[in-house]
Amino acid sequence: MKIPWMVLLFCSLTDLSFAYDIQSLSNFDQSSIAVLVGEQIKTAPFSGVGLRFEGALKTDRKLIRRFSGKIKCLKSKVNFGTLLFSGPIAISTKTAIRFNNNSYPGRLLIYPGAEGCDVVNEVKVETYLEMLVHTEMNVSWPLEAIKAQVIVAKSYLAYKTLNSRKYKRHFDLRATTSDQVYEGNQPKSKRVNLAVKSLENQFLVSEQNGKLQVVQSFYHSSCGGRTEKPWNVWGFDSSNAFAGITGDIYCPYCKVSPKFTWNYPLKLSETKDAIIPALKKDPFVKSFFRRIVKSKLIGIEPIAAPNSYRIQKVNLIFKDTKGEFRVAIRSVALRNWVGPDKIRSTRFQIKHEKDGQIILVGTGSGHGVGLCQWGAKSMAEIGFKADQILEYYYPESKIIKL
Numbered sequence: 001m002k003i004p005w006m007v008l009l010f011c012s013l014t015d016l017s018f019a020y021d022i023q024s025l026s027n028f029d030q031s032s033i034a035v036l037v038g039e040q041i042k043t044a045p046f047s048g049v050g051l052r053f054e055g056a057l058k059t060d061r062k063l064i065r066r067f068s069g070k071i072k073c074l075k076s077k078v079n080f081g082t083l084l085f086s087g088p089i090a091i092s093t094k095t096a097i098r099f100n101n102n103s104y105p106g107r108l109l110i111y112p113g114a115e116g117c118d119v120v121n122e123v124k125v126e127t128y129l130e131m132l133v134h135t136e137m138n139v140s141w142p143l144e145a146i147k148a149q150v151i152v153a154k155s156y157l158a159y160k161t162l163n164s165r166k167y168k169r170h171f172d173l174r175a176t177t178s179d180q181v182y183e184g185n186q187p188k189s190k191r192v193n194l195a196v197k198s199l200e201n202q203f204l205v206s207e208q209n210g211k212l213q214v215v216q217s218f219y220h221s222s223c224g225g226r227t228e229k230p231w232n233v234w235g236f237d238s239s240n241a242f243a244g245i246t247g248d249i250y251c252p253y254c255k256v257s258p259k260f261t262w263n264y265p266l267k268l269s270e271t272k273d274a275i276i277p278a279l280k281k282d283p284f285v286k287s288f289f290r291r292i293v294k295s296k297l298i299g300i301e302p303i304a305a306p307n308s309y310r311i312q313k314v315n316l317i318f319k320d321t322k323g324e325f326r327v328a329i330r331s332v333a334l335r336n337w338v339g340p341d342k343i344r345s346t347r348f349q350i351k352h353e354k355d356g357q358i359i360l361v362g363t364g365s366g367h368g369v370g371l372c373q374w375g376a377k378s379m380a381e382i383g384f385k386a387d388q389i390l391e392y393y394y395p396e397s398k399i400i401k402l
């Protein structure tokens with residue numbers, strides 16, 4: 001299972017301050033969404049049969065019996081072998097299109113740009129949700145856990161989609177851990193199909209200023225014993241973006257997770273290499289960035305944070321000829337740049353070994369906000385229903401059927 005740590009540093013500031021009328025979602029399940037499956041692609045494998053190309057120009061309307069090769073995106077143009085397109089194009093087929101080693105249902109939209117092509121999969125909401133259970137959970141898990149997953153994935157998707165449409169973006173959300181991991185077509189599963197159908201027009205909502213709002217329902221693999229408040233993870237508070245998410249829920253259920261406890265030996269030289277690109281962009285570090293580049297990273301220490309079971313910031317301890325100095329960074333950034341599969345959560349302790357080696361010893365996997373997926377699995381196994389699972393992790397929200 002992929003680690004859903006979602007938005008983190010990518011959370012757009014435009015997500016912060018708008019509530020949406022829930023009634024605008026009344027036909028959402030029957031609609032299509034635009035998922036960004038390739039971002040600023042320079043070249044990628046692409047194949048399909050009976051491909052229909054449609055662009056704004058008449059000359060961009062073509063039918064190709066078969067294409068198997070690589071697309072190349074250069075200077076705001078996209079090449080399919082000898083075919084060249086200079087504007088956005090939609091590609092459809094009666095079967096599926098293979099792009100970047102995944103097979104996609106629906107249409108692919110290609111937006112050539114100066115930095116490469118953005119590739120967007122236009123797919124029906126229900127199809128997307130069915131496929132998502134394969135990559136974000138496990139189709140063999142108990143049905144009530146799958147239903148809880150479908151509700152949170154759909155509500156998160158709806159929140160993101162309403163937001164992107166408001167700003168007329170060319171995609172609604174990303175197909176990666178920045179949003180939700182989606183890899184296109186998956187083997188059909190009858191029980192997942194029935195679960196998605198049974199939840200038609202149902203969303204997780206909360207009341208905000210007397211209005212119902214769909215919850216941006218974050219979720220994660222395992223919380224490690226207690227869920228986290230979103231503002232502790234993302235570093236800002238927003239009553240709209242985080243409406244309906246309390247955090248700080250005691251969770252005795254995810255101990256069964258195979259990665260409940262973990263440790264990772266952190267090599268300081270590798271950590272410095274990994275974190276340098278982040279520091280380069282940090283305005284607070286700008287004035288002494290050159291000094292950091294020439295210094296040696298000799299240690300990492302946690303900065304105690306009140307009211308949190310996770311480490312929110314760490315001090316990177318550097319040393320050069322002038323002596324030691326410290327640079328504080330958010331632990332989420334450390335996790336992001338070193339690798340979320342290595343530092344599995346920010347609920348860790350730092351142990352210094354005799355030989356200068358640092359070992360991170362942690363519990364849980366993911367950012368810890370919202371639904372704990374392994375907790376949902378355990379709750380479903382002991383008889384809780386999907387609505388009870390969601391009530392437990394989102395006590396300020398409720399499921400409604402439009």
Ligand SMILES: [Zn+2]
Pocket residue numbers: 222223224225226251252253254372374375
């Ligand atoms: Zn948990």
